[in-house]
Every structure is written in C-alpha cells, then in structure tokens.
Amino acid sequence: MSTLYQKVADHISDQINNGLLQAGEKVPSVRQCSAELGISMTTVIRGYELLQDQHLIEPRPQSGFYVLAPFEKSAPPEISQPELTPSEVNLDELAVRLLQTSKDKNIIQLGTAPPQTEVPSVKLINRIMIKVIKDDDSIAEYDPPPGNENLRRQIARRMLNAGVNINPNEIVITTGCQEAMTLCLRAVTKPGDTVVIESPSYFGTLKAIETLGLKALEIPTDAENGMSLTALELALREWDIRACILTPNFSNPLGYCMSDENKQKLRTLLKQTGIPIIEDDIYSELSYSTQRPKAIKSFDETGANSNVLLCSSLSKSLSPGLRIGWAIPGKYLKQVTQLKVSNSMAGATLPALTAACYLEMGIFDRHLRQMRRYYKEQRDYFLHLASEHLPKTTRLTHPQGGYVIWLELDEGVDSMKLYETALAKRVSIAPGPLFSASGQYKNFIRVNYGKASKSDLEKAMITLGVLLS
Numbered sequence: 078m079s080t081l082y083q084k085v086a087d088h089i090s091d092q093i094n095n096g097l098l099q100a101g102e103k104v105p106s107v108r109q110c111s112a113e114l115g116i117s118m119t120t121v122i123r124g125y126e127l128l129q130d131q132h133l134i135e136p137r138p139q140s141g142f143y144v145l146a147p148f149e150k151s152a153p154p155e156i157s158q159p160e161l162t163p164s165e166v167n168l169d170e171l172a173v174r175l176l177q178t179s180k181d182k183n184i185i186q187l188g189t190a191p192p193q194t195e196v197p198s199v200k201l202i203n204r205i206m207i208k209v210i211k212d213d214d215s216i217a218e219y220d221p222p223p224g225n226e227n228l229r230r231q232i233a234r235r236m237l238n239a240g241v242n243i244n245p246n247e248i249v250i251t252t253g254c255q256e257a258m259t260l261c262l263r264a265v266t267k268p269g270d271t272v273v274i275e276s277p278s279y280f281g282t283l284k285a286i287e288t289l290g291l292k293a294l295e296i297p298t299d300a301e302n303g304m305s306l307t308a309l310e311l312a313l314r315e316w317d318i319r320a321c322i323l324t325p326n327f328s329n330p331l332g333y334c335m336s337d338e339n340k341q342k343l344r345t346l347l348k349q350t351g352i353p354i355i356e357d358d359i360y361s362e363l364s365y366s367t368q369r370p371k372a373i374k375s376f377d378e379t380g381a382n383s384n385v386l387l388c389s390s391l392s393k394s395l396s397p398g399l400r401i402g403w404a405i406p407g408k409y410l411k412q413v414t415q416l417k418v419s420n421s422m423a424g425a426t427l428p429a430l431t432a433a434c435y436l437e438m439g440i441f442d443r444h445l446r447q448m449r450r451y452y453k454e455q456r457d458y459f460l461h462l463a464s465e466h467l468p469k470t471t472r473l474t475h476p477q478g479g480y481v482i483w484l485e486l487d488e489g490v491d492s493m494k495l496y497e498t499a500l501a502k503r504v505s506i507a508p509g510p511l512f513s514a515s516g517q518y519k520n521f522i523r524v525n526y527g528k529a530s531k532s533d534l535e536k537a538m539i540t541l542g543v544l545l546s
C-alpha cells in the first residue's frame with residue numbers, strides 16, 4: 078500500500094514519464110495539486126519533496142516547482158570477457174582489509190555491502206530480542222542443525238513467493254549465506270575440482286572457492302541478462318565441471334536479474350549433465366518491482382531430490398548482524414547437515430529465536446516495501462550524481478534490485494590505486510580485481526549506494542570525480 082504523499086509523487090512522475098510535463102515546465106502548484114487530488118497541502122509538499130529527492134523537479138524561489146531535464150543514462154559495461162580456463166583463486170588481503178575499515182565512522186563507506194539498518198523496522202529487532210531474552214529459557218542452549226523449527230517454517234513460507242514449495246525439514250539454518258554457500262560447495266566438490274562462476278563474481282564466493290582449494294572457471298556475464306548460456310555450454314563441453322555457483326537475482330556486483338526463460342534454460346542445461354547448481358538468493362527480496370523474482374530452484378521438479386542447492390540469509394533484507402542464513406540443499410541435505418556440525422556444531426540460539434519472532438509478526442513485507450522504494454530512490458540519486466560528477470565515458474549498470482552498482486572507468490584507471498587515494502580522502506570503494514579469480518577488472522569499481530546518506534553520497538562522488546579527472 079502506498080502512502081498519500083507517494084500517490085502525489087506518482088501522479089506527477091507519471092505525467093513527466095508520459096511527456097505531459099516536459100523539462101523546464103512548471104509543475105501544478107501545491108494548492109492546485111491539493112484541490113485536484115483532494116489531498117492536504119502538507120501531504121502534497123511531502124510528495125514534492127520526494128520528487129526533488131528523485132531529481133525529477135526543483136523549486137525556484139517565489140515561482141514554484143519545475144521539471145528537471147532527465148540525466149543522460151550512461152551505457153552499461155559490455156559483456157565480460159574472462160579467459161575460459163579454470164584458475165586457482167588467490168585474492169590477497171584486500172577483502173579482509175575492506176571489511177576491517179568498514180567500521181570506521183570517519184570514512185564514507187561505499188566499499189562493502191551492508192544494507193541500510195538505520196530504519197525503525199530494523200531497530201525493532203532490539204525490542205524483540207529483549208522480549209525473547211525475558212521470555213525464553215532456551216537461549217543458553219545449543220540450537221543444533223537443522224536449526225530452529227519455527228524459523229524454518231517461516232522461511233519455507235517465504236520461499237513460496239520464489240516459486241519454491243518445500244517442507245521446513247528441507248532447510249538447514251546457517252551462520253549467514255556465506256556459511257550456507259561454503260557448506261554447499263563442500264558437499265558437492267572436493268579440493269582440485271573446477272566450479273563455474275559468473276564474471277565478475279562476489280568476492281565471498283571467490284574466497285570460499287580459494288579456501289576449499291577449488292578452481293574457478295569464469296563465464297562471461299552480461300550486466301542485463303546474466304551468465305552467458307552459450308559460453309557455459311562451451312565450458313561444459315571442454316572442462317570437467319563439478320558445480321555452478323551464481324546469483325541469478327540482482328547479482329553482486331552486476332545487479333542483473335536473469336529472465337525466467339534463461340533460468341529455465343540454465344536449469345535444463347545443467348540437469349542434462351548432472352551438475353549441481355548452488356543458487357545464491359540473497360538479494361531477491363530487494364527487487365524494485367512489486368514481486369520478488371523466481372528462484373532457479375522453482376524450475377526444478379525433483380523436490381527433495383533436487384540438485385539445486387539454494388542459499389540465502391536475512392543479511393541484505395533485514396540485518397547482517399543477526400547472521401541468520403539458510404541452505405535448501407535438496408538431495409545433499411544429509412551432507413550439508415553433517416558439514417554444519419563439523420563446521421560450527423550449532424547455530425546461535427538468540428538470533429534464531431529473534432528472527433523467527435520477527436518473521437512471525439507479519440511485519441517483514443511492509444519493511445521490504447519501504448526498503449525497495451528507498452533503494453530505488455538511492456539508485457536514481459546515485460545515477461544522477463554519477464552523471465554530474467564522473468567522466469562522461471564512465472559506464473554503469475542499472476540495477477533493478479539490491480543496492481550495489483558496477484562502474485567501468487576509463488581503461489587507463491587503476492582501481493587499486495584509486496582505492497588507496499580515495500581511502501586517503503576518506504571514501505571507501507571496492508576495486509574491480511576483488512571480483513575476479515584471474516585479476517581482471519582493473520578499471521572497474523563496485524559501489525554500495527544503499528547505506529550512505531544522500532549528502533555523504535554526494536561528497537564521495539565529488540571526491541571520486543576529482544580523482545578521476
């Protein structure tokens with residue numbers, strides 16, 4: 078349900094998008110709009126403030142509001158061209174350093190990917206946790222795998238929106254999505270095996286591949302359509318592949334959402350060869366459209382016997398501090414459960430009880446609606462800042478969900494150096510080579526536009542603009 082001021086904003090932005098109101102033209106006055114929609118003037122003013130945040134209109138002194146010229150949409154980066162050979166992964170200490178500097182309040186943090194947690198619907202977790210501490214005697218006890226039953230039931234319910242109909246007994250609660258992915262990788266591979274990944278790929282996936290002694294085969298991936306299925310087919314013919322790991326919905330860092338048709342094709346392709354798919358579903362709830370996209374797992378009819386292993390968590394959609402993740406490992410359920418025991422014995426009881434209680438309260442969907450709208454607004458603001466401050470030759474993705482964006486800078490730019498110089502000016506970004514097993518993407522960076530305030534985003538973009546000029 079949208080708020081009244083959102084209705085005002087939609088009413089005007091529809092007219093702008095349909096060309097009824099053009100750049101430079103005056104927007105109906107607050108009084109006029111209030112009479113037209115039968116909404117109070119205060120609400121109309123809030124709606125107009127929202128449109129200003131979205132850079133659709135601007136106020137002019139003593140004159141009213143005017144439509145702004147649309148910013149030029151820059152082209153997305155071309156489809157990636159990694160070498161089609163497996164390589165050992167060797168990310169240096171940068172990933173760890175990035176995470177360690179992420180707590181420094183004096184740095185504008187665009188380099189790591191935490192969500193916005195400064196909202197009442199996340200703060201509510203504190204109150205729920207206190208209530209759980211008061212009411213539940215079991216918090217001092219182990220929560221052995223597969224993990225809190227009530228939480229698994231809530232997750233199974235939510236998975237219906239992804240088109241996945243499972244029994245709560247098919248879920249294993251993990252410490253974040255990172256542990257889920259690592260356990261699933263361990264369940265389906267042994268050291269030395271080759272795994273296909275998207276290119277560029279999330280550095281936590283690369284880290285897991287590295288520490289498990291696996292090899293990564295990077296597949297060309299397009300910022301709009303995702304992993305190239307033609308290249309994947311070629312790779313499957315040429316190499317002995319043991320697993321495919323990818324984030325089909327709002328991948329990190331490209332932000333693409335694979336079409337249902339391609340999800341189905343990918344599923345069929347890998348089913349024929351018997352290769353397990355590890356599906357990282359972590360950003361799916363943050364779609365900018367009203368419904369979350371389907372999971373690849375939804376195209377699999379084999380149920381509990383499936384070799385699509387879905388991994389996810391509440392880290393992006395609610396709170397990374399809870400460390401609540403899960404795996405739905407299909408036919409590898411037994412192995413993943415045993416690996417969970419060998420990895421960490423049990424989960425933390427308090428976060429599981431708190432998360433179960435939060436999901437049970439029925440407030441999560443409202444929270445998600447707010448966050449989706451907020452991230453979309455932040456994306457538009459970021460694109461506006463990029464068009465204003467970055468060189469015109471910069472190419473950017475246009476994410477349809479999540480909150481990270483991938484930027485291709487001029488060929489001569491060394492993003493590792495840019496990382497150091499920007500950090501010295503108190504701006505953190507993630508340099509491109511972090512997202513490749515073979516040191517590619519030297520002139521790329523990833524930015525998190527979801528967490529910083531609008532004024533910090535602006536300051537950071539001015540700094541980056543100066544460094545790149």
Ligand SMILES: Cc1ncc(COP(=O)(O)O)c(C=O)c1O
Nearest residue numbers: 190253254255279329359390392
């Ligand atoms: C694509 C992707 N998968 C997994 C993770 C790790 O998630 P968690 O914090 O739940 O372990 C992240 C975190 O940035 C991510 O971006």
